[in-house]
Amino acid sequence: MNEKFIQLSKELKHRPILEKALGYFPNLPLVAIDCGCGAGNESxxxxxxxxxxxAFDISIDAQKVCNERFKDDSKFIFYHESFEDFNFPSASLIIASSSLFFCNPSYFYSVIKRMINALSEGGILVVDLLGIYDEWVIREPTKFIGFTYQxxxxxxxxxxxxxFHKEINENLPLLEGYIKIWHLHMLILQKSDF
Structure with a gap:
């Protein structure tokens, strides 16, 4: 993630799916993990x-923006780490919107397992996954994993x-303006009480 992207994205609002997810949020401690947080809009x-x-992000630019943006907020902790290296603390909400698909595919399933283990029973997971028809999946299948509903x-x-599940399959611009074929699954999941 480059500085231009961070600068463009820091002016954006949080994603609407986050408000929808909080509508399902149970009576649990208010502890969240913002994965690949970028400019910190969801945070x-x-x-x-x-x-x-x-919140964590591998980008130095994200670290600079978040450290400045939240410097006076003791409830915010930033980690300069990747999905592969992040040690997920216990949480009741984990958000991986437009970020988890950048995880190295060879670590993807172990990262999912660590996310599941970190999430408390009844906790909420908000995640975007690429579909099998996404442009990135088709062009770079060793770098991106595509998912079917099954x-x-x-x-x-x-x-x-x-x-909640919403599937998007359309041409939409990236933040920098380039039009991309997006095939995306937007999910809100609640960890089962066993």
Missing amino acids: AYLLSKGFNVH DIADLFLCDFNLL
Whole structure:
């Protein structure tokens, strides 16, 4: 993630799916993990709702922006780490919107397992996964994993209840303006009480 992207994205609001997810949020401690947090837009929204936020991103530019943006907020902790290296603390909400698909595919399933283990029973997971028709998946299949609905069910529905699923398959611009074929699964999942 480069400085231009961070500068463009820091003017954006949080993603609407986050508000939808909080509508399902149970009576649990307000502890969230913002995975691949970028400029911290989701983190800012969660802080405004009283959450303690653990945010991580591999980008130095994201670190600079977040450290400046949240320098006076003791409920925010930034970690300069990747999905592969992050040690997920216990949390009741984990957000991986537009970030998890950048995880190295050889670590993807172990990262998912660590996320599941970190999430408390009844906790909420908000995640975007690329579909099999996404431009990046087709162009770089060794770098990006594409999922069908059945793949998602196999991956999550042993441990989670599916609260929301929206599939997008259309041409949309990236923040820098380039038009990309997006095939995306947007999910809100709740960890089952066993």
